Amino acid sequence: MNETDIVKDFLVESYENLDRLDRDLVGLEKNPRDKDCLAGVFRTIHTIKGTCGFLGFNKLEKVAHVGENLLTRLRDGQLALNPEITTALLGMVDAVRQMLKEIAETGQDGEVDYPELRETLTRLQGAALAPTRAANDTASGAAKAAQAEGFSPGEDAAGADRASAIQPDEIGPAPAVAATGTNKGPAKESELRPRETVAETIRVGVNVLDKMMTLVGELVLARNQLLQISNTVEDAGLQAVSQRMNLIASELQEEVMKTRMQPIGNIWNQFPRTVRDVALGCGKEVGIEMEGKETELDKTIIEAIKDPLTHLVRNSVDHGIEVPEERVKAGKDRTGRLILRAFHEGGQVIIEISDDGAGLKEEQIRKKAVERGVVTADQVARMTEREIFNLIFLPGFSTAEKVTNVSGRGVGMDVVKTNVERIGGNVDLQSTPGRGTTVRVKIPLTLAIIPALVVTCAGERYAIPQVSLLELVRLEADEVTKGIELVHGAPVYRLRGRLLPLVYLNQELKLESDSRQAATGDGAVNIVVLQADERQFGLVVDQINDTEEIVVKPLRKQLKTVKTFAGSSIMGDGRVALILDVLGLAQRASVVTETRDRSLTEKTSEAAGTEEGKQTFLLFAGPGDSRMAIPLGTLARLEEFPVSHVEMSGSQWVTQYRGQILPLIRLTVALEERRNRLRALQAPPAADSGPIQVLVLNHDGRSFGLVVDRILDIIDDRADVRSAATRANVLYSAVIGERVTELLDIPAILRNADRNTTESTLATRSAEVAN
Amino acid sequence: MAHTSQFCTFYLDKLLFGVELKGVQEVIRSLEMTKVPLAPSVVSGLINLRGQIVTAVDLRRRLDLDPRAQGTLAMNVVVRSEDGAVSLLVDEIGDVVEVEGDSFEAPPETLRGSVRSMILGVHKLKDRLLHVLDIEKACQMTDGAETAIGR
Numbered sequence: 034m035n036e037t038d039i040v041k042d043f044l045v046e047s048y049e050n051l052d053r054l055d056r057d058l059v060g061l062e063k064n065p066r067d068k069d070c071l072a073g074v075f076r077t078i079h080t081i082k083g084t085c086g087f088l089g090f091n092k093l094e095k096v097a098h099v100g101e102n103l104l105t106r107l108r109d110g111q112l113a114l115n116p117e118i119t120t121a122l123l124g125m126v127d128a129v130r131q132m133l134k135e136i137a138e139t140g141q142d143g144e145v146d147y148p149e150l151r152e153t154l155t156r157l158q159g160a161a162l163a164p165t166r167a168a169n170d171t172a173s174g175a176a177k178a179a180q181a182e183g184f185s186p187g188e189d190a191a192g193a194d195r196a197s198a199i200q201p202d203e204i205g206p207a208p209a210v211a212a213t214g215t216n217k218g219p220a221k222e223s224e225l226r227p228r229e230t231v232a233e234t235i236r237v238g239v240n241v242l243d244k245m246m247t248l249v250g251e252l253v254l255a256r257n258q259l260l261q262i263s264n265t266v267e268d269a270g271l272q273a274v275s276q277r278m279n280l281i282a283s284e285l286q287e288e289v290m291k292t293r294m295q296p297i298g299n300i301w302n303q304f305p306r307t308v309r310d311v312a313l314g315c316g317k318e319v320g321i322e323m324e325g326k327e328t329e330l331d332k333t334i335i336e337a338i339k340d341p342l343t344h345l346v347r348n349s350v351d352h353g354i355e356v357p358e359e360r361v362k363a364g365k366d367r368t369g370r371l372i373l374r375a376f377h378e379g380g381q382v383i384i385e386i387s388d389d390g391a392g393l394k395e396e397q398i399r400k401k402a403v404e405r406g407v408v409t410a411d412q413v414a415r416m417t418e419r420e421i422f423n424l425i426f427l428p429g430f431s432t433a434e435k436v437t438n439v440s441g442r443g444v445g446m447d448v449v450k451t452n453v454e455r456i457g458g459n460v461d462l463q464s465t466p467g468r469g470t471t472v473r474v475k476i477p478l479t480l481a482i483i484p485a486l487v488v489t490c491a492g493e494r495y496a497i498p499q500v501s502l503l504e505l506v507r508l509e510a511d512e513v514t515k516g517i518e519l520v521h522g523a524p525v526y527r528l529r530g531r532l533l534p535l536v537y538l539n540q541e542l543k544l545e546s547d548s549r550q551a552a553t554g555d556g557a558v559n560i561v562v563l564q565a566d567e568r569q570f571g572l573v574v575d576q577i578n579d580t581e582e583i584v585v586k587p588l589r590k591q592l593k594t595v596k597t598f599a600g601s602s603i604m605g606d607g608r609v610a611l612i613l614d615v616l617g618l619a620q621r622a623s624v625v626t627e628t629r630d631r632s633l634t635e636k637t638s639e640a641a642g643t644e645e646g647k648q649t650f651l652l653f654a655g656p657g658d659s660r661m662a663i664p665l666g667t668l669a670r671l672e673e674f675p676v677s678h679v680e681m682s683g684s685q686w687v688t689q690y691r692g693q694i695l696p697l698i699r700l701t702v703a704l705e706e707r708r709n710r711l712r713a714l715q716a717p718p719a720a721d722s723g724p725i726q727v728l729v730l731n732h733d734g735r736s737f738g739l740v741v742d743r744i745l746d747i748i749d750d751r752a753d754v755r756s757a758a759t760r761a762n763v764l765y766s767a768v769i770g771e772r773v774t775e776l777l778d779i780p781a782i783l784r785n786a787d788r789n790t791t792e793s794t795l796a797t798r799s800a801e802v803a804n
Numbered sequence: 805m806a807h808t809s810q811f812c813t814f815y816l817d818k819l820l821f822g823v824e825l826k827g828v829q830e831v832i833r834s835l836e837m838t839k840v841p842l843a844p845s846v847v848s849g850l851i852n853l854r855g856q857i858v859t860a861v862d863l864r865r866r867l868d869l870d871p872r873a874q875g876t877l878a879m880n881v882v883v884r885s886e887d888g889a890v891s892l893l894v895d896e897i898g899d900v901v902e903v904e905g906d907s908f909e910a911p912p913e914t915l916r917g918s919v920r921s922m923i924l925g926v927h928k929l930k931d932r933l934l935h936v937l938d939i940e941k942a943c944q945m946t947d948g949a950e951t952a953i954g955r
Contacts, residue, residue: 542841
């Protein structure tokens with residue numbers, strides 16, 4: 034994004050803001066005690082001032098600055114709103130509007146800097162609580178100022194003319210509006226919007242995209258039903274149509290989805306400039322680093338987090354990072370580091386803004402909080418360090434020693450928090466004195482599409498975001514009593530030697546069915562191993578269904594209090610399923626406590642994670658109950674297909690998998706002696722056998738499925754006791770998990786499979802010729 | 805309410821209720837519902853309204869009435885609230901009724917408790933009373949009892 038784009042965005046945004054400002058100010062006049070409304074007005078002006086500050090529109094900034102000063106006094110209750118002040122403020126809005134128009138047309142904020150208006154605004158500030166002057170006098174004065182400077186008839190008409198020259202079809206209405214615009218306050222917003230000469234892109238309302246998205250979702254459901262019907266009806270015409278419909282709907286869905294997704298880099302790109310300007314303004318040296326620029330977010334979210342992020346970045350530079358001399362004194366590099374990081378975690382997007390500055394001063398916050406009456410001294414005494422740090426997100430709180438142009442008005446952080454929470458996210462702050470501060474913004478993937486595991490519990494389906502999923506463990510009925518142990522009543526499972534706390538979904542959700550009873554009765558137990566905030570736990574569910582790409586839809590505001598759900602989604606059959614919030618669930622089940630000891634968890638996970646030289650293997654049964662393994666890293670997924678899904682392509686077993694044809698290689702065939710291989714290869718799948726277990730592997734950009742008899746386990750081992758392979762397609766034998774295990778040579782299997790297929794095709798052909 | 809206004813009426817436990825017609829998006833028969841565990845008990849579940857996920861509020865529970873008899877299907881009156889569409893579950897749909905403003909009367913002082921805040925008043929129809937429901941209040945998802953305690 035280059036600078037003109039930034040200016041353009043700024044203009045569009047400011048026009049919208051100004052319109053709201055007009056409404057708010059007028060509303061405020063009717064109801065001067067409306068604190069929220071006043072805070073809204075204040076924030077709007079603050080945003081405009083802030084943005085034009087770093088874009089370099091100094092005159093505009095000046096005007097907004099005096100306006101803001103006046104508003105500060107109003108907000109703090111040092112001044113009461115009266116018509117005089119309102120008129121002056123509206124005059125300011127008009128002046129800002131006029132300057133924006135100048136910027137749109139010339140790129141500069143005009144020649145005039147409204148000395149009269151600024152004087153009026155400054156004087157009103159001083160008027161304090163004793164408004165003795167005749168209200169009429171100043172009001173008309175301000176109006177005059179606005180008229181003289183902002184809306185001189187000639188200028189406005191000229192502007193309108195220029196505009197209509199670009200868009201001839203608007204010649205009719207434009208001058209008329211301009212004429213009325215000269216003698217009353219603000220002209221219509223549409224008249225002031227910058228004119229686009231080339232229309233390669235169109236601004237479309239997000240609500241239109243939302244609607245499209247919803248309708249496409251419905252279309253996909255209807256398509257699914259149509260496909261089901263067409264499969265049962267023998268009609269070539271219908272099948273052809275439904276097939277085409279299928280493709281079109283999929284493509285349409287993809288395209289509509291794309292219209293809404295944007296990489297976060299789009300908003301980050303303007304930060305280097307922001308950082309440079311702010312740093313320059315306060316005599317600091319700051320370098321900015323970005324990770325995860327390409328992380329895609331829904332359009333609505335991108336827009337909603339833009340301002341909060343800008344605030345946080347400016348704050349970090351202004352307050353966080355010290356001036357070069359101080360840094361050198363503290364033994365740090367002269368240049369401060371500001372790191373932006375974005376990534377997906379647990380079905381959410383996490384954005385971190387870290388600086389290596391001085392960190393927050395706990396004592397200072399404590400003092401300020403009490404001084405400002407945000408909390409009582411008693412409360413502060415009982416707070417943890419983290420709680421104290423998070424006090425800065427409360428309204429009216431600012432620790433900056435002096436009010437600077439950039440921040441320190443106590444508006445920044447609470448705006449950040451409100452804006453992030455409005456889209457269902459949260460903000461958290463960690464700080465180490467002398468080392469720096471990290472602000473972590475967690476936002477949901479409101480309308481993103483995520484892969485999820487669908488499970489059933491008490492007859493209802495729930496989706497678990499795949500990102501939190503580590504693995505699935507199934508305990509057969511006879512293993513249950515032995516496998517699940519109790520630590521003073523709390524169920525645990527030994528997963529590769531470590532205790533995994535178990536959480537029963539039905540109990541946490543207070544559902545009717547009881548997995549624990551089912552377990553002791555007849556059934557097996559399904560454990561979904563999940564990761565939440567660096568902790569692992571096993572979620573026991575009734576049934577594991579499948580993985581699916583789901584469209585996340587946010588829950589209604591009032592249901593957001595239920596922290597165990599991250600959203601909802603519509604399933605293939607048209608019914609609604611809830612998406613589990615793994616972290617919320619873990620907190621509910623006390624797997625992670627909100628005020629956990631971070632260093633402790635980090636230490637334990639470090640100790641567990643870095644046992645040197647170990648590799649993770651997937652173990653499965655080969656022919657004749659032999660033990661076979663592949664490194665887990667080569668595995669893309671584990672799947673189970675019913676035999677009816679296996680089709681023959683020539684002599685090759687294949688199946689339809691995620692819109693592709695997946696060749697299936699049978700382990701039994703691959704390990705067969707060469708002379709028997711051909712015969713075995715051509716055998717079609719036995720129709721009556723149970724579902725087949727398939728390891729989906731990727732090699733050299735090719736996907737294929739390896740059909741195995743049974744999956745045994747996943748094991749970490751060094752595998753350093755080795756001996757040479759005894760048969761083809763095997764790399765070597767090794768002791769894994771205390772037993773001799775053969776390691777498969779995947780490239781060789783693929784190579785041989787290719788050769789086999791060719792040979793078998795040739796064999797079939799020659800057989801045909803012979804016949 | 806000086807002029808005539810139109811109400812979409814429905815029955816709950818034999819009582820006649822109405823919401824202003826202009827606040828009603830649509831009326832549909834019973835839909836499949838997904839329960840929301842841990843949610844306030846007035847939330848019956850979520851329904852898929854042509855791709856839009858809508859929360860269904862059990863009006864009987866919201867109004868502290870006896871629960872609906874087992875096996876009877878509720879109708880959905882989908883209303884537009886500030887926070888998007890909400891489906892109100894009712895027993896049976898009535899007619900659209902047009903009433904004069906002067907037939908309206910505020911609820912009697914003897915109507916107490918949480919329900920009072922949800923009932924704006926009644927229109928005196930010829931043979932019965934039409935309870936006028938406040939859509940926003942009715943869509944709030946707290947249990948009747950909890951509102952009364954002042955949660």
